[in-house]
Amino acid sequence: MGAGLIGREHAALLRANPRVELVGIADVSEAAQAVADEFGVRFFTDMREMLDQMRPDGAIIALPNALHVEAALACVERMVPCLVEKPIADSLDAAMRLVAAVEEAGVPVLIGHQRRYSPDIAKARQVVRDGTLGRLVAINAMWMTDKPAAYFDAAWRRLPGGGPLLINLIHDIDCLRFICGDIDEVMAFTSNAVRSFEVEDTASVSVRFTGGALGTLLMSDAAVSPFNWDTAAGQALYFPHQPENSYHLAGTKAALSVPCMDLWRHETEAGHWQHPLVRQHITLDGSRAYENQLNHFVDVIEGKAKPLISARDGAMTLATVLAIARAGREGRTVAVSEMLT
Ligand SMILES: NC(=O)c1ccc[n+]([C@@H]2O[C@H](COP(=O)([O-])OP(=O)(O)OC[C@H]3O[C@@H](n4cnc5c(N)ncnc54)[C@H](O)[C@@H]3O)[C@@H](O)[C@H]2O)c1
Structure with a gap:
């Protein structure tokens, strides 16, 4: 359909x-x-x-x-x-x-x-869940790219209900929920300064995960950048592959960058910021997200x-994105639970 x-x-x-x-x-x-x-x-x-x-x-x-x-x-x-x-x-x-x-x-x-079917995202979830990173502390995600003007010929993409929070950042929010767990609270700035559409073209977002970790996300569909999962992971159907990272996850024992899948940790348990880190590349199975x-x-x-991803799970991802949109509109912290009542 x-x-x-x-x-x-x-x-x-x-x-x-x-x-x-x-x-x-x-x-x-x-x-x-x-x-x-x-x-x-x-x-x-x-x-x-x-x-x-x-x-x-x-x-x-x-x-x-x-x-x-x-x-x-x-x-x-x-x-x-x-x-x-x-x-x-x-x-x-x-x-x-x-x-x-x-x-x-x-x-x-x-x-x-x-x-969620992409091997890097599945692996990141496993690495977080099996405790390799220790206690998850801080997460950074980026989705920035430059869409061409013709993309917006379809009116729904520039009107409320469309827009890059709901079309694009929702994927990143879903990934972060899948990898790091649910998000409780969000704060955001949104801007339409470049395209002047009714919907945003750019957003900066802060989130608090239920597990206690904090995260930041940067999103724009009006900025030239390789920092977006679609081109970085090489899993998208109609974008070039530009290997880069779009997510950085840091815990008390190690850090992981995705989708390049480098795991950074100290050589010994006693290591700290004055000791060099060891980088280990995690290899993936090479399977394709859409086929999977x-x-x-x-x-x-x-x-x-x-x-x-059940309907209820998809609704929680949507609730989180709508909380971000509300936080941007109202200039305040929004609890995701507010969206559900
Ligand atoms: N998962 C992904 O990677 C991904 C990528 C792109 C788009 N999407 C999502 O897929 C959906 C479609 O996006 P798109 O970019 O292909 O949009 P599009 O505008 O290119 O295509 C939508 C199609 O629906 C048709 N349509 C509209 N009203 C209809 C109706 N009542 N009955 C039957 N057909 C109707 C239109 O004629 C059009 O061909 C959106 O929800 C978007 O968020 C997902």
Whole structure:
């Protein structure tokens, strides 16, 4: 559902995966007919009609943010498991409506935070969880890049409900929640000084994790930089690979940079700032995030796995991002729990 920028990529991933067969594409734009023709599948302008006629085993929802819940509910009503692109919704009310429907119906719904399937993110979570870093103390994350003007031809991307907090930083927030645990409180400055859209183009954010660690995030879609996970990790589908780090995690025993995956620690337990650090490179399995996500979705459809990112989990990531947006708007510290009441 939705054969736009990422929908076409999903179609290509489906075509390449021997475990699945792409059977239909729904999109209101007539231009998407050409995409359906290219993939040799049926085309629908009404997504419900597609679900009713094709009765698929699963659906991928790659529509503008504001339509995610409506489309996911159409799947849940028909007991069709779905992979919903992030964010789960453009508002928490809508997200919680979906969470309630999913939990009541018992239909698996997976939220498309594909970075969790990337080997660097999975490894970082393991390194934090197994205590290699000691007690987690401080985390820094960056997502800065320069989007071209044409990207904003699609109006939803420059209006409330779109914008880089909900489109991009949400991935970093989801990664940090996955690696470091939940976030309790946030503070933020947001700015639209470069593009003058209704939505922000830049943000600086401070967060407090439930586990006690503190974090900072810097985000901009109007600044030239290699400091963003998409180009740094080489896992994105349509960006060049520019090896760099986008996250730095520091604990009482060691530090880890991601995605270059360097682990820094002292040679002995007694080491401190006057002693040199030893750098150990952690090798990864080389698997690909989007492919892994699709295989996981197929496992979910086949009943072999539970969604790695449930609707409720996706709603918590959204609540955290909406807390950041509110903190920027209101110039104050916002507890994520405020968003849930
Ligand atoms: N996980 C990722 O890496 C990733 C990357 C890009 C986008 N996304 C997410 O995917 C979603 C789509 O983003 P995009 O950049 O591909 O957007 P897009 O605007 O390029 O594509 C959206 C498509 O939905 C179609 N559409 C709109 N209303 C419709 C309706 N009622 N019924 C059927 N089709 C309809 C549009 O015609 C368009 O083809 C967004 O939620 C975005 O946040 C995720």
